[in-house]
Amino acid sequence: MAETKGNRPTYATDFITTDIEKVTFFGNVHIDNMMTTLLAMGNELWVQRKRQHILEALLAEKGVKPEAIEKYVATPAQEQAWAKERDVLVARLWSHHDKNTGEYNFASDWNGK
Amino acid sequence: MSQLFNRRSMMGMAGGALSAASVLSSSHAHAKLKNDFEPRGGDGIWERLPSLNLEAYDEMSTSTRKWVNGALARAAQQRANELMVKNGMKPDQQISFEDASKLLSNDPIIAMRASSWQRLQWHMWQELKREFYDNYDAYMSEMEATDKTGPGTLELNPGIEPEYTKHEIHMQPGGYTGDPFAGHLYLYGTANFYVGQNYQDQGHAALAAAVPVPADGKVRRILDAGCSCGQQVVALKRRFPDAEVWGVDIGAPMVRYAHMRAVDNGVDVNFRHALAEKTGFPDGYFDIVTSYILHHEVTEQATYEIIRETSRVLRPGGVYFPVDVYTMPSRRVLDGTPMRRIQDWITSRWNHERWWYDYQRSDFLGEMQRSGFALNMDGPEASAYAVNLSQARARQTSGRPQALGDMSGQGGQKNIMGTKI
Ligand SMILES: C[S@@+](CC[C@H](N)C(=O)[O-])C[C@H]1O[C@@H](n2cnc3c(N)ncnc32)[C@H](O)[C@@H]1O
Numbered sequence: 001m002a003e004t005k006g007n008r009p010t011y012a013t014d015f016i017t018t019d020i021e022k023v024t025f026f027g028n029v030h031i032d033n034m035m036t037t038l039l040a041m042g043n044e045l046w047v048q049r050k051r052q053h054i055l056e057a058l059l060a061e062k063g064v065k066p067e068a069i070e071k072y073v074a075t076p077a078q079e080q081a082w083a084k085e086r087d088v089l090v091a092r093l094w095s096h097h098d099k100n101t102g103e104y105n106f107a108s109d110w111n112g113k
Numbered sequence: 114m115s116q117l118f119n120r121r122s123m124m125g126m127a128g129g130a131l132s133a134a135s136v137l138s139s140s141h142a143h144a145k146l147k148n149d150f151e152p153r154g155g156d157g158i159w160e161r162l163p164s165l166n167l168e169a170y171d172e173m174s175t176s177t178r179k180w181v182n183g184a185l186a187r188a189a190q191q192r193a194n195e196l197m198v199k200n201g202m203k204p205d206q207q208i209s210f211e212d213a214s215k216l217l218s219n220d221p222i223i224a225m226r227a228s229s230w231q232r233l234q235w236h237m238w239q240e241l242k243r244e245f246y247d248n249y250d251a252y253m254s255e256m257e258a259t260d261k262t263g264p265g266t267l268e269l270n271p272g273i274e275p276e277y278t279k280h281e282i283h284m285q286p287g288g289y290t291g292d293p294f295a296g297h298l299y300l301y302g303t304a305n306f307y308v309g310q311n312y313q314d315q316g317h318a319a320l321a322a323a324v325p326v327p328a329d330g331k332v333r334r335i336l337d338a339g340c341s342c343g344q345q346v347v348a349l350k351r352r353f354p355d356a357e358v359w360g361v362d363i364g365a366p367m368v369r370y371a372h373m374r375a376v377d378n379g380v381d382v383n384f385r386h387a388l389a390e391k392t393g394f395p396d397g398y399f400d401i402v403t404s405y406i407l408h409h410e411v412t413e414q415a416t417y418e419i420i421r422e423t424s425r426v427l428r429p430g431g432v433y434f435p436v437d438v439y440t441m442p443s444r445r446v447l448d449g450t451p452m453r454r455i456q457d458w459i460t461s462r463w464n465h466e467r468w469w470y471d472y473q474r475s476d477f478l479g480e481m482q483r484s485g486f487a488l489n490m491d492g493p494e495a496s497a498y499a500v501n502l503s504q505a506r507a508r509q510t511s512g513r514p515q516a517l518g519d520m521s522g523q524g525g526q527k528n529i530m531g532t533k534i
Contacts, residue, residue, distance in 0.1 A: 010253075012293045013274050015290060020284050043174055107210075110458060110462075
């Protein structure tokens with residue numbers, strides 16, 4: 001059954017789950033897992049760059065110079081919040097490594113279709 | 114540019130210093146919906162993803178996919194050709210799956226292509242799903258608010274879903290029937306699949322433009338079977354504003370989302386949660402029935418039943434225009450070139466296109482004839498990858514070459530059409 005919160009109608013049925021996350025194409029699941037990590041990392045990198053482009057464009061409109069960004073000193077509360085955020089990022093980048101088993105080779109249940 | 118200055122993008126603008134006059138001159142003024150959840154507004158028919166982070170994350174997935182489908186896929190094909198030649202075969206020689214697998218599966222570039230495509234697809238779903246579940250109440254309330262409002266109607270029939278429709282096709286979490294946000298997931302997931310070239314439903318508009326009209330020119334009612342988020346339904350209504358346009362889909366969350374999206378855009382169309390093989394419409398009700406990439410996702414038996422049901426609900430002279438990967442014999446890819454064998458298997462097993470081989474084997478045209486259709490193999494051009502069609506159109510009108518989405522098939526190819534005898 002679908003994940004639900006509360007008892008509002010979801011109109012969702014039960015469903016037949018896949019095991020697609022258990023495949024390896026490289027014959028070594030660590031490599032496939034690493035692929036996810038690197039894809040995620042690339043995405044994250046662009047998220048940051050895009051925000052930064054926007055931010056710096058807006059700041060420049062308001063007269064904030066690049067040096068002010070360069071020399072900024074964070075408060076302890078900021079440091080703490082950012083550390084927490086990094087933990088979430090680490091989980092997103094790496095958590096699949098502790099789940100995916102690679103127990104199937106991609107062709108192992110080919111059944112002569 | 115004018116399209117960008119609609120209500121939605123204005124609401125998303127920091128500082129919002131634009132005057133009311135420019136709001137009113139918007140080219141795309143929506144009525145504010147009850148419980149409308151769109152923190153960052155939209156652009157035309159496209160509702161932006163609700164956070165800048167997710168939008169950028171998704172953009173990068175899309176860009177990566179372009180590379181995977183393009184340069185990397187070509188490199189993999191090249192490697193396959195080389196390996197064939199190295200082993201004393203012609204590149205397009207037909208070989209068994211087992212031999213193809215032995216020959217190709219240790220190649221790093223071929224593995225890289227398969228792995229990166231599959232992981233990208235999987236990861237994309239997870240990221241989108243996180244967003245909808247993180248804001249569960251807001252998204253649910255938004256749908257609930259439009260379930261019973263118009264324009265247009267929504268009919269839900271819980272419990273009608275046969276087992277074969279409950280697979281997680283394309284790896285979509287919960288599939289079409291099993292997640293309350295299946296429609297949300299599908300719309301943003303396929304925007305990625307269409308490598309960013311369908312944000313304004315351009316592909317669907319091109320398909321709708323291609324749909325043939327009955328010889329007598331009468332178009333009063335149209336049905337789109339397997340309508341997903343209703344993109345084609347809306348496009349058909351825009352082409353035939355006076356017609357009564359319906360979409361049916363077996364995913365209740367799909368039609369709920371489709372209805373909400375249509376209401377949000379002020380388009381008067383109707384959605385029914387129903388099987389394409391059992392639509393519930395009276396005999397001869399429709400002038401036109403369309404379907405777009407539905408058939409490769411149902412069993413062989415269901416395909417036959419859908420064709421028979423389509424024949425039943427079309428009036429004599431009515432037109433059936435099914436567009437899919439193999440509806441034309443020329444699009445069949447049953448050939449056994451090694452890369453094709455591997456790709457078909459990966460698509461079916463690891464992108465979880467559960468009924469891929471069933472569809473390849475089905476006698477689609479034969480069943481159309483047996484069901485009372487006169488076949489025209491020379492129908493309008495269509496494409497099972499809709500954005501190719503829209504790009505081919507754009508090329509024709511601008512005369513300038515444009516990059517294709519690097520996906521299966523060329524722009525447009527003649528598509529089969531059936532006329533109800
Ligand atoms: C690939 S999608 C179709 C895309 C859609 N036509 C579009 O324009 O974007 C397949 C859709 O068919 C629906 N479907 C699958 N089997 C069905 C059936 N037997 N009857 C009606 N809908 C079905 C699925 O729920 C899904 O939304």
